[in-house]
Amino acid sequence: MTGLKSRRRSAMPLLLPVILSLHFLTAAPAGACSTLAFPDPEQPVLAFNFDFAETGAGFLIVNVEGIERRSVMDGNGARWSARYGSVTVNQVGPGMPTAGMNTAGLAITLMWNEAAIYGGSTDAPTVSELEFIQFLLDTSGSVEEALAKLETVRIEGVVPIHYFLFDRTGAAAILTPAQNGLQVHTGDSLPVPALTNTSYAAAIEHIGKMQGFGGKVPMPEEQRPGETNSLDRFAIAAGLTGAAKTSFDPQSAFAALDRLANRETRWQVVFEPQSQAMRLRLKGHAEDLVIDLGSQNFACRGAPVGAALSTLTPDTLQDVLQPLEGSGLAASLAEVLGSMSETAHLGQPEVARGLAAGLIAASSCTPE
Template sequence: MIAYSYDTSATGAGYVVINPVGATRASIVDLSTASWKSRYGSVSFNQMGPGMPTAGMNTAGLFISLMWNDAVQFPKAADSDIVNELELIQRVLDQAAMVEDAVRLVQNASVQAWSRIHYFIGDSTGRTAALLPTANGLVVRVDENMPIRALTNSSYDDLLEALSNYAGFGGTEPLPTRVETPNPNSLERFIFAASASRNNAPVDTRDGFAALEAVENPETRWQIVGEPGTGVIAFRLPGGDQQWRINTAEIDYSCMPTPLAQSLGNLPASDMEVRFQPLDRDQLTETLAEVLEGFSDTIGLPLELARPIANAQFNALVCSD
């Protein structure tokens, strides 16, 4: 069970996207020669359009998500086989089955980044990894080097060191409570997540959402609970109790000329079913413009790029014969 909260002050706009198996995908980075074929189908949550996920899970049970981290610095792209930091998530979903596969792909990637993000990965065996891009290479925390299977918006080493000052984790300081911290910072969210994950017994979707409630804050936009072992994804939006569920094993991952997606701003109100439809290019352009405007002070891309990005994303996926 993996519980993920996407928090941003910018916007909650975005899509749930079906990513096909057996398709060839190319990077939209200028002058990039990067392309790859998808071995696995996946369902992803995308704020920046198809092929550039925020989080997702594939048919092998591999889950990957991003979190902002101001300490991140991607090394300078070393060759022309370049992807951006979100396309890298898609490449992992398309080609990795286990944590070690994902780590290898991220380690070998040449990235041209718009934003400062690090990655959390989990697979169907229960293994997890925290991946921190730095100027000197990728810092990987996995297995015994990841004693707390959680990550927030700070580097894992810094979080672990700070956590060691608290009772139950090697220190004497009293643990903060949710009542005392209505808007928890990165460390406090890590403490809450660490407390929730100390018990390794199996949990259900309800427990996953309960853990997300402990770290919820005014910037929470999506709450996602993935079950890598069963292939079920449940998600909800803040401010309501309704959940939507996706059984990834029941999806047809055949390649389609137009990506299949569900807008997160137009979810069915009366049932749990997600109704995937061909993505409309004009609607995607409007969504991208909203997202670019919301992230103008961090990503800094002009709104005029919304249409070219949408066009490039539609052209980036080619169905194999």
Template sequence: MVFSPMPRFLLLIVLALLPAAADACTTIAFTDRTRPILAYNFDFPIGQAVVLINKKGLAKVSETEGRPARWRARYASITFNMFGRDSPMTGMNEAGLATSQMWLDEARYEASDDRPTIGVAEWMQYVLDTSATVDEALEAIAKVRIESRIPLHYKLMDAQGHAAVVEYLDGKAEIRRDDGLPVAALANDTYARSLDFMRQVQSGTAPATGSSSLARFTRAGLAQQSPRDPADDPVAKAFATLADVAQSGRTQWSIVYDLAQRTVHWHTRGNALIRSAGLAGVETSCAAPPLFVDIDEGEGSVAALFRPFSSAENEKLILATFRATPFLAHIDEATLRHSARWPATARCEM
């Protein structure tokens, strides 16, 4: 069977994620308006990736076929990328809006209509490129339609402490926020099922032990709802919560976004030291190239370690990721090189 380059690449990402589908990733939003924090565990068989600083002013086109979405990046962002530039697993922009994704078997995206299409990871870069708040992000995503077989749901949070969950169930977008989001956590079951299980735990009819999606959601939710002592460090509390819901041998990255400070902190399975970065003092115009550090590199502030990220670096990342994944190592390089070159087609319009 012969595939055109982009549909084949999307199929490969499906295959890449399938082994992690059962128990993959946890997000917790600490919605204190004075110090909003978004915390994320990325669970996957491998952990190699880069931390990217994406520049603003670029006119982009989605990699989907047919009627691809087109947009202009209004905001610079910092993202964690395993499958190449513009396809992040999670990220935050300079306005303090952050997003993350988690596997959801039940996800079924909207049917074809007149809206332009976008990929499931591109969706997150599109949100970060175009939106400063959760309100703006929800308006932006209504203008596009995800075209993919990769079943995900998403978490959004902004610097004002507003959070939302975006799920696509039975072909419809379901948005939970405000009163509809009493627990600002998300794992790998639908939000409704997760909330119901947490209530069973609170009533004493179910345990919250183990690493199942429902147990992780519950423990994360209880931590999120607990009152914050003003003397406590909210970043440290977020990391402690991520440690509680981490999965042995599977949690590759633990990431904490301090949205009010516009700073991200992380540690990885490959480097237990906490590192940090932000966009302050960085040239964010697309007149300069995007920047990167290896996700396992450095300690403390890694601002001085960022360096230009070229198409060659993007290709290196994508090829290395697939080669390191045993069940993907046989994939021919032509398809991967095609995708690696795609971000370079964006035009700088500063």
């Protein structure tokens, strides 16, 4: 591991949290992200579908060990140092992951959940709903360690999402923002290792009516549209995880994700915590990308390291992972923000440049 030194960072634009909140508020709640886990201790696997109607733009980010971070939230924003390196898939930019895994094998995904309410202690330092994922990946080597850190920060979120955590032992946890803080499902309170866009309690109640889970209703063979879609996907995922009595290989995990996919599915990610591998399948790309965390360089390179998803190929993956420049990040942000009518004005080049600069400035390290 390379030693790191802090350095001064320019002040971030005050509009940064506002832009992020506006953007994610406009992401349609019909988005159908899904996570399911196969927790066999011999070969634990986590599988994730990211669904977003407007665009598949985003970045693969290599988050270095020892980096110093500060939250973009105004006021009592959290500050921390990264104990672990990680690789994340980010729609917005560095420090704002949608999903990822660290070098200890902790993986985290997110899904929309209208029932989420951000509350809890007002004394703890704050992070945004996406920074929370990076905070846990930076500081926690397992689900147990992550759960021990929940009260050290407070999520000051706007977008209703919940989180799925998974580690190299096959341990899992679901975190749901609630009025009194984060509601936790783990161990015996997490009988089905899956999550969609409905509260976990409601999803478990739903499948309790179905064959194989104590009820008489046939399990759905395919997804239905509308309000039942999330519950259908959870039921299908429950059947898939329940049927996996032995280890699940990556291709079987992708096949399971295909059962939960729809026309808005942009990224599919399969995490193998014990082998430190991430397999990324992008819509429209002919081949899967395999990211071996064990071979990544997690030493400081002076700026966040990554590449636009559109530039990634199996042959050039390592070559294109370079320190991010504001112009490239701004172009991707302009595409994401400009893709929706409600945030099209935020996709203007000058706004995107300011946002990109703030995201890059939120973390720092000095190469030695």
